[in-house]
Amino acid sequence: MPCAVRPPWLLLLRSLCGGLLVLGCLGRLAALDDANAASPEVAPICRESVPFHAVIPVANPYDRAVRVKLLDASCTCAKLELKDYFLLPHGRTTLDIAVDNQNRSGPQDIQVSVFVSDPDFEPIEVNALWTVRAAVQVDSLPASQEDTQKRPDDKGWQDIYRFVVEERPDEPQRLHKNIRLSCPAGEVPPGGLKILSIEYPGSLWAFKPVAQADGSWLIRARANPAVVPMPVGEYHEKVLVHTNHPDKPLITLQFDSKIGMPEAAPSDPTHP
Numbered sequence: 001m002p003c004a005v006r007p008p009w010l011l012l013l014r015s016l017c018g019g020l021l022v023l024g025c026l027g028r029l030a031a032l033d034d035a036n037a038a039s040p041e042v043a044p045i046c047r048e049s050v051p052f053h054a055v056i057p058v059a060n061p062y063d064r065a066v067r068v069k070l071l072d073a074s075c076t077c078a079k080l081e082l083k084d085y086f087l088l089p090h091g092r093t094t095l096d097i098a099v100d101n102q103n104r105s106g107p108q109d110i111q112v113s114v115f116v117s118d119p120d121f122e123p124i125e126v127n128a129l130w131t132v133r134a135a136v137q138v139d140s141l142p143a144s145q146e147d148t149q150k151r152p153d154d155k156g157w158q159d160i161y162r163f164v165v166e167e168r169p170d171e172p173q174r175l176h177k178n179i180r181l182s183c184p185a186g187e188v189p190p191g192g193l194k195i196l197s198i199e200y201p202g203s204l205w206a207f208k209p210v211a212q213a214d215g216s217w218l219i220r221a222r223a224n225p226a227v228v229p230m231p232v233g234e235y236h237e238k239v240l241v242h243t244n245h246p247d248k249p250l251i252t253l254q255f256d257s258k259i260g261m262p263e264a265a266p267s268d269p270t271h272p
Contacts, residue, residue, distance in 0.1 A: 033057050035126065052099045053099075061124065062118075103161055108131065149216060177221040193215060204259070239253040
């Protein structure tokens with residue numbers, strides 16, 4: 001099932017409620033050059049299990065013909081296919097862009113710079129906008145966040161599947177992570193989200209899942225109290241979280257841990 005597009009009548013209603021002219025709203029609905037949507041508010045919505053796909057018109061803004069030499073996307077996750085690499089003055093072509101939505105949530109955007117061979121011309125900038133409705137959202141909660149029943153405000157803490165730590169072996173109290181799992185509206189499985197089990201083959205960490213009042217789950221990752229002091233070394237381990245969500249029954253978390261004493265600063269041979 002392709003990504004859902006917000007219906008035109010909804011866009012008209014929003015524009016009217018905002019005091020905009022209907023004509024202006026219809027202008028927003030017209031075909032765009034170099035973008036698939038005028039703003040994030042009107043961008044298509046995709047479920048996490050459905051890849052994003054768009055065919056975006058690309059216009060040559062110059063009075064001379066150009067030859068495209070390079071496509072450079074802001075994310076290597078994007079698969080790009082340009083229909084034509086030679087464009088007449090003010091000519092048009094299309095850019096096919098596809099992105100896997102796995103482990104994404106919320107508003108997304110990818111910029112694609114279309115570089116032309118003429119050094120006098122700036123690249124043509126193409127923008128792809130969409131929103132992902134995640135099956136299960138996985139967030140790392142900052143140590144300063146006391147409310148564990150909400151997503152972090154900072155998007156940099158959202159959709160985190162890899163955790164990197166470096167601690168001393170005699171400070172196990174510093175080895176801790178709070179990981180929140182939640183389902184957005186429309187994705188909650190019957191009976192609510194549940195963590196069925198957690199598989200962890202190592203001994204450095206201990207994981208405790210806790211059901212929360214808002215239907216989300218908190219995974220408390222702490223140093224294993226049975227292993228003190230923590231063994232020195234580097235650990236690259238996968239943690240498998242099994243859920244009851246039909247579209248995301250398995251969540252893989254990567255833990256990269258380095259336990260060791262801080263390296264001493266190199267001595268200065270010019271001083272005793």
